[in-house]
Amino acid sequence: MSRIDRNEQRVALILQAALQCFLAKGFHQTSMRDIAQAAGVSLGNLYNHFPGKEAIILAVAVAESEELAPMLQRLAAVDGERAQVLAFLQDFHALCRQPEWATLAVEVLAESARNPSVAEAFAANRRQLQQALADALQRVAQRGRRRPALAPALAPALQAQVLLDAIESDALRQGLGEADEADGEPLDIGLLVLLLGARA
Template structure:
């Protein structure tokens, strides 16, 4: 890669990070291009050399999240026992969702996705990656006789992911923290949901 292309990519990332910071603080629609430019230490006009428009910036952030999710899913070892894998998946994804960035952006993306199909597709794509990985763990557990054979794997996976994503948001709204007790309570619910009757 040439030196020019390197600095361009670095700048691109700087802009994305500035945009994330702004969106977290103020939300998509309350953040202006001038806010992002100012935070990134760049002119307004230059934003448009790196991104077609504001929507492209939002999409780039969603794409960055896809990378993070794919890395996480790839790191969940498929060799472990299913019950241990389920625990590891929940703990790992909860750790991701507990980041302040995630808390706000998840809520922000969700509300945007409900109305904006383009964002909705990107959002749904991330969810599908997670859902499939978790459903595979559940399937493995059912085959091993660990989990309830009557379990609807896909629906259960989607429900568990929702539970994990919502815990930090809920805690944030109640003004509290997600301590070890709450994490363990969540894990208990998940285990109970998967366990055979």
């Protein structure tokens, strides 16, 4: 194994350890020493790879982008079929509902409010996802000859934003265990696709 491969492996190990620490203690309560200990590396070695905790959090944003990449590819392949968009929305909802994803999302939101660099890194991921969904929705509308309820230039972007907001909000509540039967029916992704536009 080359030195580059070993370094990449060590960085991946550090990031995985950092994620576990962040999930257990939060960004602010986790120290660099905690991360080094969890990763089984010396503190000096950790600093050789990351100059500080912010650099690790920014690396988490890159990891999120890599995790979302297959979903973006699926959206790019949508050829106008509503079923393809629905399948993406269901898979995205399932991903967001994972307790680890939900917990990390809360940490990201809190850190983003304090740190513009972190806010921009994660916002870039969201913009990319929203644009890919908007493009897919546009192809669905064109194929189905749907007339959007909103101005045509705005409709796909706003629909994508509403869809993602609804899914992330519901998934966050579910993932953090805040939703129960008293809250009513779970989010019906099928109903959300009604936002794709009205028939001409």
